[in-house]
Amino acid sequence: xxxxxxxxxxxxxxxxxxxxxxxxxxxxxxxxxxxxxxxxxxxxxxxxxxxxxxxxxxxxxxxxxxxxxxxxxxxxxxxxxxxxxxxxxxxxxxxxxxxxxxxxxxxxxxxxxxxxxxxxxxxxxxxxxxxxxxxxxxxxxxxxxxxxxxxxxxxxxxxxxxxxxxxxxxxxxxxxxxxxxxxxxxxxxxxxxxxxxxxxxxxxxxxxxxxxxxxxxxxxxxxxxxxxxxxxxxxxxxxxxxxxxxxxxxxxxxxxxxxxxxxxxxxxxxxxxxxxxxxxxxxxxxxxxxxxxxxxxxxxxxxxxxxxxxxxxxxxxxxxxxxxxxxxxxxxxxxxxxxxxxxxxxxxxxxxxxxxxxxxxxxxxxxxxxxxxxxxxxxxxxxxxxxxxxxxxxxxxxxxxxxxxxxxxxxxxxxxxxxxxxxxxxxxxxxxxxxxxxxxxxxxxxxxxxxxxxxxxxxxxxxxxxxxxxxxxxxxxxxxxxxxxxxxxxxxxxxxxxxxxxxxxxxxxxxxxxxxx
Amino acid sequence: xxxxxxxxxxxxxxxxxxxxxxxxxxxxxxxxxxxxxxxxxxxxxxxxxxxxxxxxxxxxxxxxxxxxxxxxxxxxxxxxxxxxxxxxxxxxxxxxxxxxxxxxxxxxxxxxxxxxxxxxxxxxxxxxxxxxxxxxxxxxxxxxxxxxxxxxxxxxxxxxxxxxxxxxxxxxxxxxxxxxxxxx
Numbered sequence: 252x253x254x255x256x257x258x259x260x261x262x263x264x265x266x267x268x269x270x271x272x273x274x275x276x277x278x279x280x281x282x283x284x285x286x287x288x289x290x291x292x293x294x295x296x297x298x299x300x301x302x303x304x305x306x307x308x309x310x311x312x313x314x315x316x317x318x319x320x321x322x323x324x325x326x327x328x329x330x331x332x333x334x335x336x337x338x339x340x341x342x343x344x345x346x347x348x349x350x351x352x353x354x355x356x357x358x359x360x361x362x363x364x365x366x367x368x369x370x371x372x373x374x375x376x377x378x379x380x381x382x383x384x385x386x387x388x389x390x391x392x393x394x395x396x397x398x399x400x401x402x403x404x405x406x407x408x409x410x411x412x413x414x415x416x417x418x419x420x421x422x423x424x425x426x427x428x429x430x431x432x433x434x435x436x437x438x439x440x441x442x443x444x445x446x447x448x449x450x451x452x453x454x455x456x457x458x459x460x461x462x463x464x465x466x467x468x469x470x471x472x473x474x475x476x477x478x479x480x481x482x483x484x485x486x487x488x489x490x491x492x493x494x495x496x497x498x499x500x501x502x503x504x505x506x507x508x509x510x511x512x513x514x515x516x517x518x519x520x521x522x523x524x525x526x527x528x529x530x531x532x533x534x535x536x537x538x539x540x541x542x543x544x545x546x547x548x549x550x551x552x553x554x555x556x557x558x559x560x561x562x563x564x565x566x567x568x569x570x571x572x573x574x575x576x577x578x579x580x581x582x583x584x585x586x587x588x589x590x591x592x593x594x595x596x597x598x599x600x601x602x603x604x605x606x607x608x609x610x611x612x613x614x615x616x617x618x619x620x621x622x623x624x625x626x627x628x629x630x631x632x633x634x635x636x637x638x639x640x641x642x643x644x645x646x647x648x649x650x651x652x653x654x655x656x657x658x659x660x661x662x663x664x665x666x667x668x669x670x671x672x673x674x675x676x677x678x679x680x681x682x683x684x685x686x687x688x689x690x691x692x693x694x695x696x697x698x699x700x701x702x703x704x705x706x707x708x709x710x711x712x713x714x715x716x717x718x719x720x721x722x723x724x725x726x727x728x729x730x731x732x733x734x735x736x737x738x739x740x741x742x743x744x745x746x747x748x749x750x751x752x753x754x755x756x757x758x759x760x761x762x763x764x765x766x767x768x
Numbered sequence: 769x770x771x772x773x774x775x776x777x778x779x780x781x782x783x784x785x786x787x788x789x790x791x792x793x794x795x796x797x798x799x800x801x802x803x804x805x806x807x808x809x810x811x812x813x814x815x816x817x818x819x820x821x822x823x824x825x826x827x828x829x830x831x832x833x834x835x836x837x838x839x840x841x842x843x844x845x846x847x848x849x850x851x852x853x854x855x856x857x858x859x860x861x862x863x864x865x866x867x868x869x870x871x872x873x874x875x876x877x878x879x880x881x882x883x884x885x886x887x888x889x890x891x892x893x894x895x896x897x898x899x900x901x902x903x904x905x906x907x908x909x910x911x912x913x914x915x916x917x918x919x920x921x922x923x924x925x926x927x928x929x930x931x932x933x934x935x936x937x938x939x940x941x942x943x944x945x946x947x948x949x950x951x952x
Contacts, residue, residue: 276803276863279923298803306932308806333932334941335806352929356803361908364869367901371894372872375879378890382883 278355283317283324286353293357299324300354301345306333309345322347381749393603394450394680396702397441398430399687408440411452411704413603416542419561420570423454423705425474427609430700431467433459435692438652438700442686447711450680455671457690458649458701468647468699469529469611472599476649476701477611479527479641485515485624493531493637495607502537502631504744507736508577509630517622517640524617525643528583528624530599531636533607538632540746541574544739545728546710550720553712569729577732578629583612586623593625607636613643631747649701650693658687677706795827795862797948799909802864807943808926810862811838815855824849827943828861830931831922837931839942848938858913861921865948866902866909873898 280286290297299311301324308331315326328343365372394411401408409426428440438457444450458476460468466478484491490498503509549556560566580598587594596615601608622640657667657678667686670678680686692698727735795810808828813836815822826840826849836856840847876898880891911921922928931937 277923279928300806302927302929304929304932306927306935310804310806312804331806333927333935335926335943336941354923354928358803359799359864361799364867364901364905365872367904368869368872368876368897371897372875372879375876375883375890375894379879379882 276357276359280353280355281351283347283350283353286355287317289355293355295357295360297355297357299326300356301350302352302354303349304351307331307338308335309343309350311343318344324350393446393448393605393708394452394704394706395443395445395605396426396428396704397443398428399439399441401441407606409702409704410603410606411442411450411702412706412708413538413601414570415707416710417557417561417566418451418707419564419566421451421453421705421707423703425458425470425701425703426606427470428700428702429609430698432462433692433698433700434696436694438690438692440688440690440702442680442688444680444682444684447682447713449709449711450684450706451708452671452678452680452704452706453674454703454705455654455688456703457652457654457692458703459652459692459696459698460647460649460701462647462697462699464697466644467641468701469527469609469641470701471611471613472597472601476647477527477613478644478647479529479611480644481642482529483517483519483640485517485638488513488515488638490635490637493607493609495636497533497634497636499535499634500630502743502747503740505737505740507537507629507631507740507743508579508733510579510627511630513626513628513635515624515626515638517624519618519620519622519640521620523619523640523642526614526616526618526622527611527641527643528596528614529609529611529637529639529641530581531607531609531638532581532599532601533634533636534602534604535632535634536604537578537629537743537747538602539604540743541728542710543716544719545725546712547716547719548721548725548728550717550722552720552722556725573729574732574736577736578632580628581633582627583614584625584627585614585616586625611641611643614640650698651703652690652692654688655691656689658689660685682711795943795948796865796909799864799867801948805864806926807947809921809924811836811921812860812862813838813851814857814859815851816857819855824851828921828925829937829940830925830927831919832930836918836921837925837937839940841942846942848940850937853918856913856918859918859921860910860912861916861924862910863924864909866906868902868905873902 278286278289280289286299290299296313298313299309299315301309301311303309309324310329310331311324311326312329313327315324315328317323318325324343324345324347326343327341328345329340330338330343332338393413395407396409396411397407408428408430411426412422412424415421430438440457442452442455460476460478462468462478465480467480467482469477469479471477488498490496498513500511546553560569580600582598583596584593585596586592597612599608599610599612601610624638626635626638654668654671657664657671659667667678670676724735727738797805808830811826811828813824815824824838824840825842826838826847829837829839831837834852836849836851836853838847838849838851840849876894877891880887880894883890922930
């Protein structure tokens with residue numbers, strides 16, 4: 252897929268520099284022998300037009316001859332008057348002294364425009380085929396949040412409630428907007444629906460954390476906020492800076508539940524207490540694959556099954572004990588010199604492959620100059636962008652700001668604002684919708700900003716998925732997830748290559764790569 | 769690519785390409801017929817400020833040292849225009865009809881709909897590609913004031929030898945509206 256898209260870009264570039272001016276088709280002479288020479292120098296068939304002083308023109312379509320005396324042009328000709336009405340046609344002997352200009356023309360044979368665009372069409376059709384064969388690789392999910400100046404899908408600041416795929420799974424989710432210092436009184440955020448989904452938004456709030464100079468605010472998994480100072484990056488790992496150059500591994504071809512371990516070494520410049528591990532991470536497309544698979548296994552019974560799951564009321568527990576439990580979390584262990592063993596300190600978890608999560612784990616630990624940490628995680632499920640140690644200073648309480656103004660698709664919408672404030676009629680967002688959410692903050696205060704979004708979304712059934720109906724597999728996925736993860740490993744491996752390509756290819760274009768303009 | 773606005777833009781681009789391909793069609797031969805054309809080239813002129821009309825289009829009849837002679841059927845009326853060269857700011861002279869790849873334009877506008885998350889990327893690339901190709905097709909079918917001087921366009925007139933002496937310019941007939949359609 253990446254090759255196809257790069258091919259497209261290269262083609263566009265090549266076309267831009269190519270010069271296709273191919274319009275040499277007419278030459279004019281006052282002397283007939285010059286016209287003859289030109290005709291003889293052209294390998295293609297030529298025609299002759301002889302323009303007379305009175306405006307008439309003789310058109311010799313082929314086989315015209317200049318007689319040996321050089322007094323006339325001979326051949327089959329069409330004779331037109333100044334209005335270009337046909338006066339006659341037939342064998343003509345046109346005296347040269349009546350002609351003021353000879354015009355030699357050849358037929359143009361230009362490259363057809365469709366042929367010029369054929370490589371584009373072929374590549375586009377190939378991508379269409381790939382996406383039709385594997386629609387799970389080509390479509391994103393969840394409400395996505397951006398700053399107005401952000402460009403590209405992967406500049407996305409936050410994904411809302413990625414696990415809430417039906418009403419009973421509704422929950423609220425806090426994400427770091429990665430706006431570490433904001434001082435203006437109005438903050439604008441873009442919310443987009445970039446997938447085949449219906450988004451139902453119950454609450455959106457801005458969490459503003461007042462900060463002091465030199466401090467950075469981090470959010471923990473339990474939604475506590477910590478002010479911290481200093482940052483010590485992990486040594487000798489391929490994911491030091493927060494630059495989207497992420498570490499990730501491919502899944503185990505035999506078992507999707509397989510785990511891996513990554514050891515992180517940190518050098519601290521002083522004896523340090525209250526250390527916290529800051530991790531920038533997100534999921535691969537593996538969970539998206541499982542969600543889409545689950546829905547496609549339901550086939551044309553998707554409505555009935557979801558309705559049944561909703562009525563049973565234990566969907567959350569079922570999912571928590573099912574695949575999620577088998578896939579595991581991003582576990583953090585700290586090496587204890589005294590005990591000479593790894594001590595479990597906690598875990599990170601956040602669903603969603605688009606926005607990078609930045610969270611902190613309080614290690615409740617003091618260290619001298621070095622620190623060793625082990626990340627234990629599922630193979631192929633996680634991407635790590637940065638790991639760092641920081642000094643936790645204090646716990647913070649957020650100031651909570653409600654949305655003051657909503658603009659939907661460029662128009663101010665009081666109804667959407669009312670809906671967002673009403674528990675009975677939540678705000679509903681359809682594919683293609685784009686909202687600007689404005690918040691008014693207290694002036695003259697430095698804030699770090701986080702987003703709270705509560706709601707759920709309904710994935711739209713795709714025609715291509717109906718053919719994948721397999722209720723037995725669906726049952727296996729929920730009831731015996733460990734077996735399902737082994738059985739599905741080979742099939743996922745095939746998708747994984749494709750999905751990774753799509754994922755990274757999607758990062759390439761820089762201009763409004765968001766699905767909404 | 770689920771965005772209806774994106775789709776509208778894509779379709780609008782295609783329609784734009786279609787319309788632009790039709791705009792000069794009755795005044796111009798196909799590229800394969802250009803060599804046999806006995807009428808003048810189609811010219812679009814932009815006049816300098818201060819002229820009552822800024823844009824003139826029509827068949828180029830003849831060019832002499834001071835003037836251009838055009839027959840225009842703009843606004844469904846027949847105009848025989850004698851225009852001093854110095855009034856012309858810029859021009860585009862069409863030798864034949866730009867034959868835009870309508871099928872490819874439509875296909876490349878619509879195929880990204882099936883590309884899901886990467887559709888905006890492919891649509892953007894396609895729009896650039898289509899823009900470049902359509903631009904080249906228009907460019908090769910025409911010459912502009914950036915490429916040639918006004919004094920050099922005479923050979924593409926109906927009368928490349930200049931206005932025939934004794935001929936009443938105002939009595940000349942325009943290209944019949946269905947002339948090229950009948951030929952093709």
